[in-house]
Amino acid sequence: MAWDLSVDLIKATVQLEQPLGNGTRTVGTGFLIDAPTPDGKPRTVLVTAAHVFDRMPSVEARIGYRIQNSDGAWRYDPRPLTIRDEAKAPIWTRHPTRDVAAIVIQAPEEFAKAAIPLSWLAQDDTFTQYALGPGDEMMALGFPRGLAANQAGFPILRSGRVASYPLAPSSVFPTFLLDFSVFPGNSGGPVFMAEGARRRPGATEAQEVQFVAGMLTQQVELSGERLEIGIVTHARFIRETVAMIDGVIPPAAPTPDLPATSTTAASTGTHTEP
Template sequence: MVYDLSVELIQATVQLEQPLADGSRTVGTGFLITDSDADGRPRTILITAAHVLDRMPAVSVRIGYRVQAQDGVWRYDPQTLKIRDGDHPLWVKHAGRDVAALVVQVPPAFAKAAIPLAWLAQDDTFDKFALGPGDEMMVLGFPRGLSANTAGFPILRSGRVASYPLAPVTAYPTFLMDFSVFPGNSGGPVFMAEGARRRPGAKEVQDVQFIAGLVTQQVELSGERLEIGIVTHAKYIRETIALLGKAPPTVLTEGPSVVGPKIQAETAASAAVSAIALGEAR
């Protein structure tokens, strides 16, 4: 079966938001992965940047599901997702990277839309496809809380790999992409979906579709945004998922099927973390 990873990930990517007391809201991006727990039971996992959840102080967030009616029209259907039990976070966080994972109960359509774990890049994926600086990748997210339409789908953008080398991942846990990062982009998936890529020096073409990582930071120098995004490799998503073990799924509570209030302000909580210098972009 032929897959279009762009469409598959659009379906699996959701907005995360939490209203604040001053009428503004904190916004981030997450995406859904499916795998099996230690007992072989299927589960759905929400992936986002750890700082997105860390800086949402309330016990619940709004997760932006979408529903398709019989006439084919989509509507935004956000629901309430519990992320804390009192002061205790219900997600797991990578010890050294800005990655969080949370087992969730989702509507059946979203359980089906979740991306298989196997689509996350392996340690050798960049070398396997001879990827490097200048290669184009796609990014999904909700910059400044904006969506592509009233149905709440994420905005698809692209950028080129802007750093070298990319491997080994253990030595270079992040890489740079030439695209502007805005509040709300944090946690969004970065991926490659190229159906006919010719490997340099080879005659054959390859179907190259994989999730390279997620947006975790932006680069700033002396307070100036350099329009460079920092991507944490998928290896660390895999390692974070491995920390879940047999964690029970987080309870999803039904919420009103309405679009939330217009953004009045954005907080630093939803913005990508700023790196003062490239040496700190790790």
């Protein structure tokens, strides 16, 4: 039976928020990764866009867990998440050149089980391996303007077409464009490929193509106008950020993002409390 990456990622994706004390809150998206320690001990890592945490000045944020009751119904159960020390210094790990952050968390057992394996994130050659390019459809999960799919707090699933070329290598093209509307609250959400049947170059049979391509980190703006194009940071940099928790230093910084003529704006934002 085919596995469903969409459902697995929905379960692993959470809303991140922090009240700002004036009736508003800042909201973003994150997702959980199962990333064991070097000695094999289980470990759950939350990843999101670094600017999501940057815009949360207090020591604690809230992470939007969902709990399934004995009758099968789900309820939203946000819990405190410490993101800064007592001096309000960040305790998350930040990638040195990309808008990616990672932090080890103690998730409820149900959520620890929902964390996706690190191996599901695209490798540097994944796009080339499957001949992915402009026009291919990818999915994105998030909480646009803090909106969830339902009262249980599940993320909203949307789709868009790859809008840039080429996609590899990530050392030269660390981000790519996705044609869909980006809203405050989408930052940090996973972008993934979930195609039921695709024939690789030179192959005679079609196969499933399912992997996490990257993380939504920005939107494209030009002269103050939103172009309804999202900027996706390659999964390679999520992998590198998780590895940094264990002291692994990423390789030298890649070249600047493209297109160079566009300005970009962070897609997290401030929202009125419901």
